[in-house]
Amino acid sequence: MSHKLRPIMTEPMHAGRRRAPSALRVLTAVAILASILTLITPGADRLDASAATGGQASRYVAISPERVLDTRYPGFGVTRDGDGDTLSLDPLTPAVIAAAGVDPLAVKAVAINLTITEPIAPSWLKSFPFGLATSDDVSTSAVNNRIANETIANFSIVPVGTNGRISIQSLRSSHIVVDVQGVFEGSTSSRAGRFVPLDVPTRITDTRQTRVPVPANGQLVIDLSSVVDEGASAALINMVATETQGSGFLTVHPGGKVPNSSNLNYTGVAHTIAGSAIARLRPDGTTTISVSNNATHIVVDVIGWMTGEMTGDSETTSSSSGLYVPVSPERHYDSRPEEVPIGSSALAPRTSRSLQIAGKLSVPATGVLGVATNLTMTNTDGPGYLVMYPKEPMPDPYSSVNSMFANHSIANHAIARLHNGKLSVYSMGRSDFIVDVSGYFLDGTTTPPRTTKRQPTTPPTAPSTPTGVTQPPADNDYEYLLEATGSNAQYGAYQRNGRKYYGWTPC
Structure with a gap:
């Protein structure tokens, strides 16, 4: 397929305000003053530290998205007149727990869509487990915006900390929106909720082929039955809004009533923006993408899927393969020469670089199928894209994160299969890049980290x-x-x- 169909530009966005959030009944927000760090914070000099199990094994439980935080509404979230604010919240609201049907004390991590909106200046957001780390301990960023009043989102998997809470820090005063897409429940063997990667990411939908965009307030039903197993509970997708006809947002959901949430936002005409999601599937292997108030073309690539309880008429085999082990976010690679590893360099146009991931920091040397990462491109020389992939040949057409102009810093969540403990990153144009890891998937060959419930603690x-x-x-x-x-x-x-x-x- 022609490279012309590859998304090569991204533009930050306006978060959708479909209606007042129902989650206001359960939210708590604690503001804590934290120190101000650099735009994309550097990693600690620990790249050769011995590996350790960073968390406990868990299975994924997909839900229809639930909004649990929107600080644009009075009384909740960070103030508008201060910098370096950190808030903590309980993402395991009654609505989330009821939808997932799990014991909240067994939840190890949450899959969220994290949006920064109305920032007063260039900024970033960090997300990390409450009580298990401080903002100074976390060297990673989850979302970056380049100018004031810019809105941009990113998918993130965040381990829960004390009392099941997570923390979010903003460099500059901004509003924050959090939508929960699913939870990771502790398990050492499971039928459902295990990650199965595709050998090569597969493009399943590109509306540019038909020249007919998805209209305003329209819906696009995505049929993934040709690339996922029958009975799959969710699919890991990378989606792109492109050739937009104005500002708007996309919401991924299993169908029916559109939830009060957004996965991907776009601003203005002729913009392109990419984002990731773990999309809950209907029994027939379909999911839905709803468009808000302006039409757009949509591109969808499938990275893999999550197993369900049943495959056809038979129960899925119970296994530890594909279970997820969350870790507190950690920086594994930063190509900028002044960062770790010292003396590295940007990727030249149309070149790739292989990175050793297994055996570094909290990722074990053996037993790892793939990793959940945040892939950031920065110091770009113009429009371009990065591709994260396990081994040659590089998947095509496919892109993991896209830039729109020179000196653009933008990130996208990327789940990548490893090959011999490594992954590769390709750049279409000259670009620095950063790889942050928030967890890993087991390949079933080693004993899963032991799973225990959190103990209730006093608030x-x-x-x-x-x-x-x-x-x-x-x-x-x-x-x-x-x-x-x-x-x-x-x-x-x-x-x-x-x-x-x-x-x-x-x-």
Whole structure:
């Protein structure tokens, strides 16, 4: 297929505001001042450290997306007048747990779509487990924007920390939107929720072939039955909105009512933007992409799928192959010469570089099928793209992340199969690139890391809580109320407007 059909440009986006989020009933947001770091933060000098099991094995449970945070609505999230803010939230809301049908104490990680919107300046977001790391310990970035008031999103798999919470840090004051796509439940052997990679990523849909874009408020049903097993629960896809006719966003869902969520946003006319998702599938192997208020062409590549309980009329074989082990995000490679490894260099046009991943940092030397990564291209010389792949020949047509202009910094989540513990990155134009790893998939040849449930813990004590006060302060110095829901309901000592809170955090 011609390279002309390959998406080669990306443009950041406006997050969709389809309706007020239902998740406001359960959210808690704690603001903590954190230090300001560089735009794409450098990795620690640990590339030759001995490998360790960074987490516990888990299986994936796909859900129809649930919005759990949108700080554009009053009373929730980071302030608009400060930099370096960090918030923590519980993504395992009652709606998420009900949809997944799992014990929240058995959840090891969450699959989220993370959007930065209305930033006051060039910025980035970090995502990491609450209580298990600080922002200074995390050398990776999940989302980057290049200018003020730019909106851009990225898929991310984040291990949950203390109380099942995750933390998100913004370099500059910005709004943040979080949509949960699924959860990883602890398991050492499972029939469903195991990753099966395709040998080569496969292009399943390209509406440019028909010259008919998906219209505003329209839907595109994607049939993946030709590339995934019967009974697959979800598919790992890379999608592109291209030749857009205005601003809008895409929502991936199993069909029916369109959920209040977005996976990919685009801004303006004739823009192209790529993003990843683990799309829940209907029993017939289809999923749906809904378009908001402006038409766009859509390209979909399939990387692999998640097994289901049944294949045809038979139960799927239980195995550890394809189970996921989340780790606290870590930087494995940065081509910029001043970063680790020192003295590296950008990729020249139409060249590739092989990277050793297995045996580095938290990724074991053996037993690894593939890795979940965040692939960033930066210091670009113009429009171009990167391709992450296991071995030659390079898949074509396919792209993992795309740039639109010179000096563009943009990232996309990429799940990649390893070959002999390595993966390769190809660049169409000159570009630096960064590989951050958030977990790995087992190949079934080694004993999975042991899985245990988290223990319930007492909610964190809010600082400076006045003695004997039965109502939270009403002034704006105490905006971050800690709502007593779920496992925290028993601690609801304070009430306001019919809701209970166990404390508040002064800002």
